[in-house]
Amino acid sequence: MAEYLSPGVYVEEFESGAKPLEGVSTSTAGFIGLAARGPVAGLPVLITNPADFGRVFGSYLSENAFGTYRYLAYAVNQFFANGGSRCYVMRVAPEDAKAAQSGDDQAVLSVSAKNPGAWGNQIRLTAAPSSKAKTPIYEALDGKRYRVKNASGFYPGDVVLFTDGSSEQYGTVVSVHDGVIELSEALSGEVVDTNLVPAKVLQTSEFTLQVAYGNEVEVYEKASLNPESPNYIEKLIGKSSLIDLTVQSQAAGAEAPFARIAANGASFALSGGSDGSAASLSAADFIGVDEGPGQRTGIQSFIDNDVVSIMAIPGVTDPNVQLSLVAHCETLGSRFAILDLPREATKVQDVLAHRELFDSSYCALYNPWLQVFDPLDKRNIFIPPSGTIAGIYSRSDTTRGVQKAPANETLRGVVGLDVQYNNGEQDILNPAGVNLIRAFTGQGIRVWGARTCSSNTLWKYINVRRLFIFLEGSIKNGSNWVVFEPNTEQLWARVQRTIDAFLTRVWRDGALAGSSPSEAFYINIGRSTMTQDDIDNGRLICEIGVAPVKPAEFVIFRITQKTGSE
Known part of the structure; x- marks a missing residue:
């Protein structure tokens, strides 16, 4: 019951009438x-x-x-x-149907078709190097820490590439805090570049993966091999309708996976898919x-x-x-x-x-x-x-x-x-x-x-049979609101009105026999269908009888000869 603690006018809404029942679909x-x-x-x-x-x-x-x-x-x-x-x-x-897979067991990425079948043998993948973030280094701090212009997009575990235009160095991000990036290994040489257009940059090492099957193409941009990255390749491929993908062990070193993908660069196809046999x-x-x-x-x-x-x-x-x-x-x-x-x-x-x-x-x-x-x-x-x-x-x-x-x-x-x-x-x-x-x-x-x-x-x-499937499904789906309501005469009346309105509509649509709703169906609910034991055990019992129409399977025309005296 609502609480009224201060003087005033209160307006409340409550439901007392029948709730419309919507017929379920029978054509799916x-x-x-x-x-x-x-x-x-x-x-x-x-x-x-x-x-x-x-x-x-x-x-x-x-x-x-x-x-x-x-x-x-x-x-x-x-x-x-x-x-x-x-x-x-x-x-x-x-x-015995098999899913197509990538051929090299030692590859960085283990790829297989989403489901079994020879169709997977037509899947081609192309990996090309790309980067989601790059920045110049403004200051080399103690150890392996570097203050950068913009640390946004760098995450712990990311493989990074430092290039000065002539040479390249790989490393792994250990931590990122207040514009300072700590790497797993110190960079060699002069790394600071404060020019307006920097020539030396530190960039993340990702790749763009394209998956093609006929005219169906999926592109995953700036995919990362870093499990902590929002663009981790396994997370991205989870949305694919063509392939499943897992990242193989990175025991060879943090920067090895990207280096191997960059080196392999060209596209590759899946193979080994089979439709199996009817036998x-x-x-x-x-x-x-x-x-x-x-x-x-x-x-x-x-x-x-x-x-x-x-x-x-x-x-x-x-x-x-x-x-x-x-x-x-x-x-x-x-x-x-x-x-x-x-x-x-x-x-x-x-x-x-x-x-x-x-x-x-x-x-x-x-x-x-x-x-x-x-x-x-x-x-x-x-x-x-x-x-x-x-x-x-x-x-x-x-x-x-x-x-x-x-x-x-x-x-x-x-x-x-x-x-x-x-x-x-x-x-x-x-x-x-x-x-x-x-x-x-x-x-x-x-x-x-x-x-x-x-x-x-x-x-x-x-x-x-299908009419009863329709009626039973419609009444079941449309009566969930009754569950846990107080099992009283007021509820029984609402349930009866709800079902009566629905069956009357069904009768008007021609699904029930009879010249009036009372001939087409009946609804019994209340003391005539429930004992006190039913009520005490939480049961609301509603008895419904309907008169379904039957098809005119045998159409019989009885014809006789009409004589002149008749």
């Missing part, structure tokens, strides 16, 4: 797969267009080298072509490992991401990987998995055999594979449908809303199908929860199914 996709370059651990990378993907993860992979593991780039491209706006990508690399890949590489925040790989890396709502691993149909992805989606409860079938699974019995592996409302299966143009080989190829379907999910959410089943939608950039299924075959596959992609005369190629892989008929439609 997450992809996992092989790429030419890019990080293999840590947080997934946000990609907003195909050019972004190319800059971070490189171009398309060769079919000869990686076979069915190479479809990540194609899936991301199809995602954006079909209406996707943003996605997160995590790269997987074969176990060394296993399900474990895609499932990933959880070594704590910032070190997770594969599917596990998406634990740290709370934005993604659609997940896919394009072309990877190993049951262990797909089941792990589904389990990931079920555990988090905030995302939906799009699964591919093996390309060779074209017969109905083969499709059903793969379908029987799953029973979850958090995933959907799509078949067959799609024919698209391959920019790498300049010909049409077949790719898995998951990337294209993820784009359609995103497009449908944006244009119609998450309540609309992502079906009867055209596929962009697709020129054909690997298999043409007929009505009889779909009569078998559709009830089993396999969503077919079919070509219709004059209507293009369309998604012709909207079912999950669940045996629970309450959750058989994709849009119902």
Whole structure:
């Protein structure tokens, strides 16, 4: 309670009404797969267009080298072509992939590519001498101490060069205080120069490092080998997206590192990078490992991401990987998995055999594979449908809303199908929860199914599950303000008003069935949902029921003959 200690008028603000709930995004996709370059651990990378993907993860992979593991780039491209706006990508690399490195083990700088892959063999580095500070010496004091005109920019540990125009002397700064610099070794000869334009100067010895990969160039000016310097090279390179760098031991003497860099001056290239082989890949590489925040790989890396709502691993149909992805989606409860079938699974019995592996409302299966143009080989190829379907999910959410089943939608950039299924075959596959992609005369190629892989008929439609993901995520994210509030009738009323306003808006958008809000949903909170024991143990329980709209999957027109007497 506020304290009032002196007479006067006090104005206070307080909150009593509902707090608006904002709907969470349902159109952000997450992809996992092989790429030419890019990080293999840590947080997934946000990609907003195909050019972004190319800059971070490189171009398309060769079919000869990686076979069915190479479809990540194609899936991301199809995602954006079909209406996707943003996605997160995590790269997987074969176990035998290697990062390119600098060749000389005795070099001052040990350099390696930021991540594994043959791409690193194209990185070139150029080191050129430079200086961040220089000054004339005004007075030689006792020992190795020198009073200078300007000591700014000199730090203990800096390698310095003294030149009088004809000779050079190297040393190391021991201390800097009140315009006096103490060196590790005394300078020989006459070092004082008080002329207006000095010929003798003491300067720090740094270098400018240029890192080039194709059209991507990073320049680090006035880099220092002194760990105490603000421009220490390891600190600067920490921002690089191309290389990692460490300074080797300086046992040869303080001034030796710079002297060796200056002597080597010319550029050098990294080498030894390898993309690895498809034979060394296993399900474990895609499932990933959880070594704590910032070190997770594969599917596990998406634990740290709370934005993604659609997940896919394009072309990877190993049951262990797909089941792990589904389990990931079920555990988090905030995302939906799009699964591919093996390309060779074209017969109905083969499709059903793969379908029987799953029973979850958090995933959907799509078949067959799609024919698209391959920019790498300049010909049409077949790719898995998951990337294209993820784009359609995103497009449908944006244009119609998450309540609309992502079906009867055209596929962009697709020129054909690997298999043409007929009505009889779909009569078998559709009830089993396999969503077919079919070509219709004059209507293009369309998604012709909207079912999950669940045996629970309450959750058989994709849009119902994804609507609940949307509602649950929105209510969860928008209700953090309730935590630790006094658990009283006033709080219950505010929570009810908040959720009522949100669900009413959702109903008006057409996501809930019913001619009125009371038919579309109900909210129970208070003594009807909580006991005194719940309240004593800090629990606030709110029961919400909603009536989701269901898709018109079977449209039936009953036609009869009208006689003249009727």
